[in-house]
Amino acid sequence: MGVKVHSNLAADNKARSIILTDDASPFSLLFTALLNLPDKAQRRWDSGTPFDFPPETAHIRAEASWQCAPPAPGLEDRRVEITGPTDRKMVINALNCGAKTFMADFEDSSAPTFSNLVSGQLNLRDAIRREIDFESGGKSYKLSKNPSVLIVRPRGWHLDEPRVTVDNAAMSGSLFDFGLYFYHNAKELVKRGSGPYFYLPKMEHYLEARLWNDVFNFSQSYIGMAHGTIRATVLIETLPAVFNMEEILFELRTHSSGLNCGRWDYIFSFIKKRRADRSAVLPDRKDVTMTVPFMDSYVRLLIQTCHRRKVAAMGGMAAQIPIKDDPKANDAVMEKVRQDKLREVLAGHDGTWIAHPLINKIALEVFDEHMLGPNQYHIRREDVKVAAADLLNTCVPGKITDEGVRSNISTSLSYTAAWIDGNGCIPLNYLMEDAATAEITRVQLWQWVKYSSRLDSGQYITAEYVEKLIDEMAPGVKKLYPRVKEDNLKVVVEYLKGQIKKEWPSEFLTSDLMPYLAIADGAEPKWQKSAL
Template sequence: MVKGVQIHSSKEPRAQAEVFTDGALEFLAALHRTFESTRQKLLDARDDAQRRFDSGVPMDFHPETANVRSEPSWHCVPPAPGLEDRRVEITGPTDRKMVINALNSGAKTFMADFEDSNAPTFSNLLNGQVNLRDAIRRQIDFETNGKQYKLSEKPATLIVRPRGWHLDEPRLTVDNVPMSGSLFDFALYFYHNAHELVKRGSGPYFYLPKMEHYLEARLWNDVFLFSQSYIGLPHNTVRATVLIETLPAAFQMEEILFELRNHSAGLNCGRWDYIFSFIKKRRADRSAVLPDRKDVTMTVGFMDSYVRLLIQTCHKRKVAAMGGMSAQIPIKDDPKANEIAMNKVRADKLREVTAGHDGTWIAHPLIEQIARPVFDAHMLGPNQYHVRREEVRVAASDLLNTAVPGQITEAGVRENVSTALAYTAAWIGGNACIPLNYLMEDAATAEITRVQLWQWVHYGARMDSGEPITVDRVDSLIGELAPGVRKLAPGVKEKDLQVAVEYLKGQIRKPWPSEFLTSDLMPYLAIADGVPAKWQKAGL
């Protein structure tokens, strides 16, 4: 053991032995001791900013960084090996079968996810690290139930998404302080694989989620510089794509790129978290009440403005402008319904490529056959950096535009209740990526359902029938719909469903919605992993 480092779970002893080497633990401790105080200050700054928004201070582009936005001469580094062409990226959790199938899917890259599609049980985290290590070394092949899973000759380029800055890792403490979940995920992957990746012609590539300020990007850049020096890797070897999935970050895209410019691989339209953030950050604004989730599409005003600004910003600075996730998945038992769903995917990908995006996200290997031909037909080179979109003019008011056509319907309320219950229960049970009604739901989409229900109740919104959405009405729907959740999401346990019921009832009664359901529910995973009571609610 390394001095000052304590592991508070005995789960997965074999994976722990492989992952928690003395060298890796020393690296974790060094990162924590160097950067934890800065992380905490930045999280406090988020709270301060929210209080300003609640008091009516409008969001705007930062005057102190106007020179960064106006200076035309700076650019980000060229694409690293394997990141030149990213026309289709597949995403998903890090279980062994998923890793092989995603790397073999035909997509250009695979974003292996420790965040929104991963419930951070110790088993999922540690075995995920082992699986990625084995995939990089081409030692991941296995057989189960008579079926072989074998890595192809030319797998997708691997990109890893660690958890966001806000999440703690209660099962590992340094000097009696919980480790950052971000640094835990990043450090173990980087320490064990960075040199091997470079040797094989790739590199340590990352997706960075849920940032709210350019200083949070600066912290990541400092982590990269420190880490590369620590293991003797040349600076600027790391590449990172930032998900613009919070409303404050949309006002700071150029600043975020500037902070990471020597490690940047671009920006991504994290559409579902962005909608979640739009509601949450404007929680005190009655005018920001949105209609049914299905009506908040990429073509509504505030979403279209965000997309156009992101593409313009990235191409101005010569990096990738990645599109977002189309949540539809194949419908195997209904050809007509499947055709309708796949046509929605095609239309979404056509919108992205013609707008100037350099690639898109998918959640299922079969969707690659839908998305890739659209990009192949309209993006003849490896990217569209030449599409400058210089005509685009996006003002603060465009990013804050709440004019969204649509209504709140009973079907929309019911769907939100069912999805929130099913996803919350599944997450507690260790599964954070579930198909519901032929959509792939992860934490981001579940968060929309949660905060929309809160918003509708808090502001006394009415359905198109004229009926008000009250606490009692939502309670009634929870009671009606909860018994059917286990059929909707097979594998959900009754005890986890009851936690989900009480959690959702509590959420709609809160003065303000919780920041993240993953933070709220983490103690349940900590308890299941045998974490002592002292650390079960770390970070709450």
């Protein structure tokens, strides 16, 4: 196996290299084959093959006797989980906020500069060993005596790590993030009464779960750790994955700690995967709520599936942040959070996500009132009958408005400009936004242009109309994200204009824009790929 690190992060600002061999391994060939599965599936769906539950695994879904492993230490009660990037201050504040767990994120809320990735790993290493205290701006930050349980989200299988190559190819970002964290911390976590716990993103097929399970078994054997010590919660945030939930749990059953409703990415995937289906055009994203038919069916099936197999069914993100200068508006927003969490707990969820420490109190109060035990595995939801057609039902009330188009453009430009600048999580309009929202905005604009959708005013949405709005709104990005650099703004303006005119939208903006981060980090030109 050949390993080489390409980065200017070294103290002498020169690339560091560790070369073993350059022979392709069986794992790398298998990994490449697995990554080609989504493209083949997409071609079938584009040609009219319907989405459905896989027929070859019907026996797994029908068999009632198998269950996943019981909750690992610290994961019995997950009623509120806070998520966020891995910068030092965020790690301390999140671990101290009173949430049951903290998901430290190397994926959607982190722009993967090499500095962010490596410093994030160091921050987590220090937090585990209670060595993360520091001072900044005259203020002291210290970890509490009983911090939240730590869970880590590595990048998805689709993302490369171009600054590290293995077998003469860019390394998997998933394995880079997972491997560093596991190797340096797994034994220490167990010694302290916890364990190496993960969230796994962007999965589409149960074979991806099988690959993760193989990685877990290999890694545990490599360091002499008992199999089953690792636990992983899978985010069901793609349309194909909702048809593979039983199978994903089955593949990971000795390592599984449940599934999560990654609802914003799920909407993104719903649009992207049904790209050739004119009937799948959705209205303004504010109207695509959790109560619309396809989202409600997705939630009910996820809860039923998890509780049938005795694992956690985690709810979605409350991205709201407090509005400090407007008490009336803040009260309205916080009531919206409360109602969302009430819907989740009454549906049978075992916990929920928040993005800001001050939201913890609201979410905790709702779950404490309505979930008296550590979880709701006993709520089997045997009343739920969800067919494939229910998961595809696009009877969504709402309109496409000029305001909705403008909101998508503003959010897309602001977030992608921040991402290129190395910031993967930013406040926009009192919401803590990450890549998932930027992805929805991008593919919605593409979908509306592709199918010549009409505004509620009757005007057709054309590429020319959207491009005109992009040019008009681009200067306003500086108000939403004051740190924006002019060069980065030009890049994202041209990127979004290009996206709306493509035959099919790109799979991920993070993959498209990663070369800009690689270039800044000094990766060799052959690993940078085309920036657009």
